[in-house]
Amino acid sequence: MSDKPVNTNTSEAPENGEHQFAIDTQNLDLWYGTFQALFDVNLKIRQGMITSMIGPSGCGKSTYLRSVNRINERLGYVRINGNINVFGNNIYDPAVELVQIRKEIGMVFQRPNPLPASIRDNVLFGHRIHNKHMKTNKAEEEEIVENALRTVLLWDKVKDNLNRKATQLSLEEQQKLCIARLLPVKPKILLMDEPCSALDPKGTAAVEELIWELRGEYTILIVTHNMAQARRASEECIFMLMGKVMEHTATEDLFVTPAKKETADYIEGRFG
DSSP, X not given: OOOOOOOOOBSSOOOOTTXXXXXXXXXXXXXXTTEEEEEEEEEEEETTOEEXXXXXXXXXXXXXXXXXXXXXXXXXXXXXXXXXXXXXXETTSTTSOHHHHHHHEEEEOSSOOOXXXXXXXXXXXXXXXXXXXXXXXXXXXXXXXXXXHHHTTOHHHHTTOTTSBGGGSOHHHHHHHHHHHHGGGOOSEEEEESTTTTSOHHHHHHHHHHHHHHBTTBEEEEEOSOHHHHHHHOSEEEEEETTEEEEEEEHHHHHHSOSSHHHHHHHTTSOO
């Protein structure tokens, strides 16, 4: 893995004319009822790069991730202050349509969640939902399916069995299919909440390879408890602790020369 960004050893990644920020979070606070889960989060996530988030359980990683596509809103007791700008637009602005946010920001969960339908129908699900008023002929749909499955390195394995139930695939293949399901709606950002936690080492390696293949075309933000995975499969890394961003810098620098004692303690296994 190459093209690592320069080390800043700050809670905010460096400005760089080469990269546009896909996600710019400003002074974000979040409460679950009376419990405050995020404190004054300020983060800039670079476009086209892979950024990982690490930290002990309950530190706010997944809460932040789910704030970026407003999944937390499903819980009626969540309250948020601050802004999350995606490509310059505040996604919490009342004028912003939730459907458009979900189209541009895809989410991959811990366990694969394919629909109990065919591989083909899984890939086309999002496309059909977001294009209800557009007619797509069979040839166009087949092209969409092939392109998505090729992108996730699954086409050669399933091309002769597209009518097979998706739930019959291996967990690794199901997770790849869940990523493929997002692609036809052309998201700009992929959020991944521990995407390899249900996989064996071979499956984990395959999904990590896929994530690396997707860099550049997509901005990818991964939450993981696996520090080795964060080091292998991301270019920048964020360390969170007790709802706060402690450090955000180039991944290798964070692991080799962390700026904060808390970061070093966590990486070296002294807590968490």
